Amino acid sequence: xxxxxxxxxxxxxxxxxxxxxxIFQLIIFFMCSIxxxxxxxxxxxxxxxxxxxxxxxxxxxxxxxxxxxLIYDETQPMNTKIFVKPYGADGVRMNDWSQLKxxxxxxxxxxxxxxxxxxxxIDPESKIPMQSVVYALDxxxxxxxxxxxxxxKSPVTDSLSGLGDKSNKWGK
Amino acid sequence: MKMKxxxxxxxxxxxxxxxxxxVFQLIIFFMLSTxxxxxxxxRVQLPKATTAVEDKSPPETRLMINLAxxxxxxxxxxxxxxxxxxxxxxxxxxxxxxxxxxxxKKFEPSELEQLLSLEGSKxxxxxxxxxxxxxxxxxxxxxxxRSDAGAVYQMLEKVFAASARARIWKIEIGASQPPKD
Numbered sequence: 101x102x103x104x105x106x107x108x109x110x111x112x113x114x115x116x117x118x119x120x121x122x123i124f125q126l127i128i129f130f131m132c133s134i135x136x137x138x139x140x141x142x143x144x145x146x147x148x149x150x151x152x153x154x155x156x157x158x159x160x161x162x163x164x165x166x167x168x169x170l171i172y173d174e175t176q177p178m179n180t181k182i183f184v185k186p187y188g189a190d191g192v193r194m195n196d197w198s199q200l201k202x203x204x205x206x207x208x209x210x211x212x213x214x215x216x217x218x219x220x221x222i223d224p225e226s227k228i229p230m231q232s233v234v235y236a237l238d239x240x241x242x243x244x245x246x247x248x249x250x251x252x253k254s255p256v257t258d259s260l261s262g263l264g265d266k267s268n269k270w271g272k
Numbered sequence: 273m274k275m276k277x278x279x280x281x282x283x284x285x286x287x288x289x290x291x292x293x294x295v296f297q298l299i300i301f302f303m304l305s306t307x308x309x310x311x312x313x314x315r316v317q318l319p320k321a322t323t324a325v326e327d328k329s330p331p332e333t334r335l336m337i338n339l340a341x342x343x344x345x346x347x348x349x350x351x352x353x354x355x356x357x358x359x360x361x362x363x364x365x366x367x368x369x370x371x372x373x374x375x376x377k378k379f380e381p382s383e384l385e386q387l388l389s390l391e392g393s394k395x396x397x398x399x400x401x402x403x404x405x406x407x408x409x410x411x412x413x414x415x416x417x418r419s420d421a422g423a424v425y426q427m428l429e430k431v432f433a434a435s436a437r438a439r440i441w442k443i444e445i446g447a448s449q450p451p452k453d
Contacts, residue, residue, distance in 0.1 A: 121293045132304050141324025142444040147436045179354045197357050226426035229363035230419045234319035234447055241323035252432040
């Protein structure tokens with residue numbers, strides 16, 4: 101009697117486990133790295149070099165400068181009143197942010213045309229949010245202005261230590 | 273006749289695959305978690321600016337101050353509302369809701385000046401003082417301020433004032449590009 105030859109099963113099964121492992125590894129890696137890749141930006145600015153050591157009041161706050169004053173006012177539609185004050189002139193009220201943008205660009209062109217190097221000083225009131233401060237800085241940068249500074253009150257003397265002047269109440 | 277019993281030799285192999293998988297998982301986990309531990313970045317919602325430049329290869333000596341809205345009760349406050357070109361901005365002026373962090377350490381605004389004076393003198397150091405050493409020379413270090421978009425200027429003002437008195441004048445404001453419509 102002939103014996104039945106047990107051929108056995110020669111099915112080739114592909115082991116999927118390592119492939120799935122690797123795919124999971126890759127998914128985790130890309131998930132994490134995409135999250136990291138949201139690079140942040142920055143806006144360079146400077147504080148005045150010649151201040152910080154002397155906390156005395158500045159004699160003449162009307163330096164050769166263009167000052168952008170942001171004042172919080174909840175009764176206004178924008179909640180912010182914007183004034184631009186060039187040297188030797190009264191503050192000019194801006195109706196909205198787009199007017200400020202146009203005004204900054206125009207003033208900068210005029211300053212460059214006269215070969216002057218006046219800084220633009222952003223002088224926000226204490227309740228103005230950072231987003232609006234950066235928005236004003238962004239407008240100056242868009243106009244090509246390099247020398248943009250910030251005004252800040254000295255906590256020691258409650259007066260100007262050269263960072264900017266808050267004693268004048270123009271624009272109120 | 274007695275038949276010899278063939279003992280079947282089983283090939284006892286050690287499957288390394290799961291072990292290698294686990295080791296890889298651990299390596300990736302520690303790589304990522306170490307990266308998180310070293311980071312100086314606090315979670316803040318940066319203000320948007322179209323002219324913000326990508327912060328590629330920042331200098332190792334750069335100082336970083338984070339101003340985050342994390343104080344107790346901070347989640348629901350942001351009581352000030354602003355209309356900026358028809359976009360609503362919420363801000364908070366409650367000082368205790370804001371935390372100043374430098375390299376994972378919390379600082380009070382009053383401690384900032386001392387910290388910045390010390391940090392400003394670290395390498396690459398300061399420029400020579402114009403009055404022969406009586407006052408601090410200008411620091412060569414850059415300070416980056418990463419502030420939440422809803423922080424009010426009074427918080428920033430303190431950082432700026434402390435920085436100016438510590439003679440750190442190179443400032444970078446952390447900002448992010450607005451989403452492209």
